[in-house]
Amino acid sequence: MGAWDGESWRSLDAGPGGGISDGYVLALGTYHGDLVAAGYFWTAGGAPAQGIARYKEATGWRSLGGGIGPGERNTGVYALAELNGDLIIGGEFLTAGGVAVSNIARWTDDPNASGQGHWGTTALGGVDSGQVSTGGWGVFGVHALAAYNGNLFVGGGFTHAGGIETPGIARWDGVPGSSWLPMNPGTTAAATISSLAVWHGELYAAGQFSGLDGVVAWNIARWNGAAWSPVGSGIQAGDTRFAFVQGLATFNDELIAVGNFWYAGGTGVSGVARWNGQRWAALGDGSGIMSYSATRRSATALWARPFRGQLVAGGYYFDDNLPPIAATFGIPLFALWGCACPADADGSGALDAQDIFAFISNWFAHDPRADFNGIDGVTIQDIFDFLNAWFAGC
Numbered sequence: 001m002g003a004w005d006g007e008s009w010r011s012l013d014a015g016p017g018g019g020i021s022d023g024y025v026l027a028l029g030t031y032h033g034d035l036v037a038a039g040y041f042w043t044a045g046g047a048p049a050q051g052i053a054r055y056k057e058a059t060g061w062r063s064l065g066g067g068i069g070p071g072e073r074n075t076g077v078y079a080l081a082e083l084n085g086d087l088i089i090g091g092e093f094l095t096a097g098g099v100a101v102s103n104i105a106r107w108t109d110d111p112n113a114s115g116q117g118h119w120g121t122t123a124l125g126g127v128d129s130g131q132v133s134t135g136g137w138g139v140f141g142v143h144a145l146a147a148y149n150g151n152l153f154v155g156g157g158f159t160h161a162g163g164i165e166t167p168g169i170a171r172w173d174g175v176p177g178s179s180w181l182p183m184n185p186g187t188t189a190a191a192t193i194s195s196l197a198v199w200h201g202e203l204y205a206a207g208q209f210s211g212l213d214g215v216v217a218w219n220i221a222r223w224n225g226a227a228w229s230p231v232g233s234g235i236q237a238g239d240t241r242f243a244f245v246q247g248l249a250t251f252n253d254e255l256i257a258v259g260n261f262w263y264a265g266g267t268g269v270s271g272v273a274r275w276n277g278q279r280w281a282a283l284g285d286g287s288g289i290m291s292y293s294a295t296r297r298s299a300t301a302l303w304a305r306p307f308r309g310q311l312v313a314g315g316y317y318f319d320d321n322l323p324p325i326a327a328t329f330g331i332p333l334f335a336l337w338g339c340a341c342p343a344d345a346d347g348s349g350a351l352d353a354q355d356i357f358a359f360i361s362n363w364f365a366h367d368p369r370a371d372f373n374g375i376d377g378v379t380i381q382d383i384f385d386f387l388n389a390w391f392a393g394c
Contacts (some may be wrong), residue, residue, distance in 0.1 A: 001025060001037065001055075012055060019061060020053060021329050022045045032109055033376065034253065037061075038077035038089060050076040050109075052089055064107055064282040066095035067314025073229060081145035083152045084174050085109075090154060102126025104154060106176070123172040123180045125162030127154060146196035148203045149225055150174060153183070155205055167191040167294025169205055169212065183210045183223070186222045197248035199255045200277060204231065206257060208247035219245050220257060232280050233264040235273065249304040250368060251311045252347060256283075260302045260315055272313065273305070283311075307374055310342070335383035341394035343386060344373065359386050 001012040001019050012035075013019025023041030030036060035055040037044070044053035045061035051068040053061050066092070077091040088094070089108040096105035097119035104126055106178035109117040127142060152172045154161070161170035166182035168191030173181065180238050183190055191209035198204070205212065206220040215221065218234025235257060237243035246259035255275040257264065264273035265280030273280050304313040342350060345359035362370040363378060372382040372389075 012061075013283065018046055026078050027080050029082070029087075031080075031107075032378070036064075036087065038080055038091070038329065040076035046069060046302065051091065051093065065117065068093035068096050078141070078143050079145040081152065082138060083147050088145055088152060090145050092141035092159050093094075101157065102128050103156070112300070113156075113190055120176060122152070122176065123162055125180065127156055127158040127161045127170060127180070141194070142208075143194050144196040144205075146198060146203065148198050148223075151181075153196055153203060154204075154221075155196050155207065157192045168209060171185060177292055180350045192244075193261075194246050195248040197250065197255065204248055204250050204255060206259075207234075208244035219243055219259075219261070235259075235261045235264045235280075238261045246315075247303040247313075249306060249311065251304075252369070253307045256311060256316070258302070278347065282365065299302050306368065341389075343390040343394050345386070350370075351390060355390060356387075359383075 002009045002381070003012055011019070020037060020041050021043050022041045025037045025041065026039035028035065031054065031172040035051070038052050039053065042048065042050050042061060047063055049061070049063035049067045052064050053067070054064055055061050058095065064087075064140075068077060068089075075091070075093040077089045077093070079090040081088045085108070088104065089107065090104045092103055093101065093105075095101060096107075099105065099119045101119075101121055104123050106120045107117055108120060114149065117369050140154040140157045142154055142158070144152045150173070152174060153169065154171065155169045157168070159165060159167050161180035161182065163338050164170075164180055166180070166184045166186065169183040171181045171183055172178070180206060192207045192214060193209075194206050194207040196203065196205055201224075203223040205223065206218065208219060212221045212228045215230065216362050217230035218236050220231045220232055220235050221228045223277050235243065235245055237260065243261045244259050245257050247257070249256045249258075251274075256272065257275070258272045260271065261273075262268060262270060264275075267273070267282060269280070269282045272283055273300065274283060279355065302315040304311055306312075318326055341351065341361075343355055345355040345362065345391065359372075360383075363383060366378050368378070370378045370382055372386045375381070
């Protein structure tokens with residue numbers, strides 16, 4: 001594990017007991033001021049911590065109640081969210097800290113003991129697909145979590161939530177032990193939700209599907225609190241079987257989608273596209289960050305995040321000509337988009353007084369673009385860091 005400050009990397013493995021080992025980190029988040037890592041691993045800080053761990057600068061990595069499992073095959077945590085003061089985790093697992101669950105669980109900190117807490121269930125019955133993953137992790141279970149209007153929305157490769165058929169997506173009202181609310185009921189059409197994001201007061205769900213709750217929507221749809229609707233004409237590839245959206249992010253007041261696709265709203269985009277609320281467009285010249293050839297040389301972005309005025313995307317590059325392990329699992333790739341100067345708050349390409357006005361306006365609106373340092377959301381420290389960068393000329 002490492003942290004990037006915009007200029008250099010530093011290790012997060014130097015604390016007592018070392019870092020995360022024996023696997024992969026698939027999701028990062030924060031909970032009560034701590035960094036939380038989730039994925040497919042067994043130890044953190046030298047102690048058992050299957051699938052989930054938290055990090056403090058002073059103490060290093062620590063387990064959350066022993067994590068998921070233990071010992072279950074093909075178990076991992078793929079998504080994190082915070083709701084009503086609890087940490088929600090989703091993935092493929094049947095127990096958390098010894099508590100029986102079904103692919104989703106809830107961690108509550110003990111207010112009287114720092115770093116201590118307990119695992120519990122969310123809504124009745126959990127989510128499931130009626131199948132157990134035998135080909136590896138990441139096939140079924142929960143892939144995405146998002147809080148919206150006081151509810152928790154859950155996306156993934158499941159078919160049922162609490163025994164109710166609702167392929168790919170369901171929601172929970174946040175009351176422990178209450179029932180799941182279906183978001184795609186009465187349909188047997190396959191739907192896999194890989195990413196969820198809230199933008200301009202609506203919830204966006206993306207993945208691989210042709211529609212949700214009877215509404216035709218290719219691989220991305222939006223929920224306004226009452227009904228689903230399409231996002232333009234959607235996102236597609238030349239062959240609809242192979243098109244999917246893997247990640248969503250917000251950047252420069254637009255929604256960004258990344259994944260395996262060639263078209264968004266009929267526009268050629270090559271794996272990355274932006275939505276301004278009215279239409280889809282490419283980033284730059286449309287060359288994107290995805291490629292494919294008959295010799296299985298391909299690149300696909302799996303996630304995107306804003307960072308200090310730029311958009312960061314990551315994924316994998318595959319090439320059959322690489323050594324066997326690299327050809328099978330791919331080589332990680334990263335890409336940057338946007339102005340190299342994070343203090344250019346209005347995106348004009350020049351540093352001037354308008355950037356200060358734009359940043360302060362965003363800060364008072366609690367706009368995510370005002371999270372200048374990328375730490376703990378929008379805080380007063382972001383103003384100091386922004387002004388330091390602006391006066392330094394980036």
